[in-house]
Amino acid sequence: MDKILEVKNLTVGYGNTPVVQNASMTLHKGEIVGLVGESGCGKSTFLRTLMMLTDENAHIMSGTITFENKNLADMTEEQLRLIRGQDISMVFQNSAEACNPVQTIGYHFWETMNCHGEKHSKKECNKKVAELLKQLRLQKPERILKSYPFELSGGMNQRVGIALAMINNPKLILADEPTSALDVTVQMQVLREMYDLKKEFQTAIVLVTHSIGVVAGLCDTVGVMYGGHIVEWGSCEDLLSHPYHPYTKALIEAVPTESGKDPKGIPGMPPDFGTSMPGCPFAPRCARASSQCKKEMPKQIDITDKHRVWCWHLEDNGGGK
Numbered sequence: 001m002d003k004i005l006e007v008k009n010l011t012v013g014y015g016n017t018p019v020v021q022n023a024s025m026t027l028h029k030g031e032i033v034g035l036v037g038e039s040g041c042g043k044s045t046f047l048r049t050l051m052m053l054t055d056e057n058a059h060i061m062s063g064t065i066t067f068e069n070k071n072l073a074d075m076t077e078e079q080l081r082l083i084r085g086q087d088i089s090m091v092f093q094n095s096a097e098a099c100n101p102v103q104t105i106g107y108h109f110w111e112t113m114n115c116h117g118e119k120h121s122k123k124e125c126n127k128k129v130a131e132l133l134k135q136l137r138l139q140k141p142e143r144i145l146k147s148y149p150f151e152l153s154g155g156m157n158q159r160v161g162i163a164l165a166m167i168n169n170p171k172l173i174l175a176d177e178p179t180s181a182l183d184v185t186v187q188m189q190v191l192r193e194m195y196d197l198k199k200e201f202q203t204a205i206v207l208v209t210h211s212i213g214v215v216a217g218l219c220d221t222v223g224v225m226y227g228g229h230i231v232e233w234g235s236c237e238d239l240l241s242h243p244y245h246p247y248t249k250a251l252i253e254a255v256p257t258e259s260g261k262d263p264k265g266i267p268g269m270p271p272d273f274g275t276s277m278p279g280c281p282f283a284p285r286c287a288r289a290s291s292q293c294k295k296e297m298p299k300q301i302d303i304t305d306k307h308r309v310w311c312w313h314l315e316d317n318g319g320g321k
């Protein structure tokens with residue numbers, strides 16, 4: 001498979017505080033990667049950095065982000081502008097971020113479709129957009145195109161954000177909880193549209209989600225984040241059926257099952273980024289943590305050539321079961 005994005009040892013901080021640490025990942029054409037982890041673990045920061053669209057106080061402390069053999073971290077704003085919206089697009093966690101409040105929805109699509117010198121007429125744009133909006137289960141697309149963002153509900157704006165990210169058939173879509181504001185029935189429909197897009201155009205997608213169910217149903221690969229670190233990475237099939245990291249296991253056990261068994265919560269609190277800790281970020285909440293875990297960050301262990309995990313105690317934590 002063709003590699004489209006390679007992130008190596010990426011550390012991103014706000015001020016002097018790193019919140020994404022030493023993260024590496026590889027993404028291929030047509031691959032969907034799911035990123036999961038508790039609130040505040042750094043998923044949005046990581047995702048936004050992949051498109052160099054972080055908040056002003058964020059900065060890359062080390063590492064590279066290689067998209068089609070070019071390091072995005074070295075590019076000028078002008079070079080990045082040519083890539084954004086055309087080759088890489090983003091669905092924001094907060095849909096309002098995608099839109100300018102004083103422009104109509106139709107204008108946003110027209111601008112996105114023409115932003116790299118193409119000349120699509122308004123009529124041509126509206127026809128293509130109306131089709132996509134219908135596929136995303138938005139009724140009366142003509143009316144939506146004439147509306148301003150504030151005239152639409154949160155769920156509608158979210159679907160507009162997804163459509164804006166999809167309209168130019170980019171090579172890579174970065175989607176930050178794209179469906180969390182939607183009703184469950186519409187959620188599945190919208191995810192299916194994204195899946196079909198991947199099938200048809202070999203679009204690669206990085207999808208941040210809280211739902212292990214969404215990961216299982218949609219993703220090829222899954223990355224588990226904890227405290228700014230990727231602690232386990234592997235194919236969905238492998239990782240969900242044979243999780244190794246105690247945190248991954250806890251996340252999977254926290255999913256309610258059909259048998260009605262009570263889901264287990266994860267005791268303790270997520271780490272506070274302000275206090276620097278030398279060891280494994282999960283150690284303070286891990287039942288098997290030893291003094292080594294508290295002192296030293298685990299090394300990468302390769303279970304297979306794709307499945308890797310960062311934990312000192314694989315042999316005695318029932319790894320893979």
Ligand SMILES: Nc1ncnc2c1ncn2[C@@H]1O[C@H](COP(=O)(O)OP(=O)(O)OP(=O)(O)O)[C@@H](O)[C@H]1O
Pocket residue numbers: 014019037038039040041042043044045046055057093273
């Ligand atoms: N602009 C900012 N300045 C300073 N700290 C920030 C900023 N944005 C986020 N953070 C902090 O960085 C950490 C990671 O935040 P991030 O939004 O990346 O997490 P997340 O995994 O996306 O969480 P959620 O699931 O709630 O969306 C958090 O502690 C957050 O408070």
Ligand SMILES: [Mg+2]
Pocket residue numbers: 043044045093176
């Ligand atoms: Mg987030």
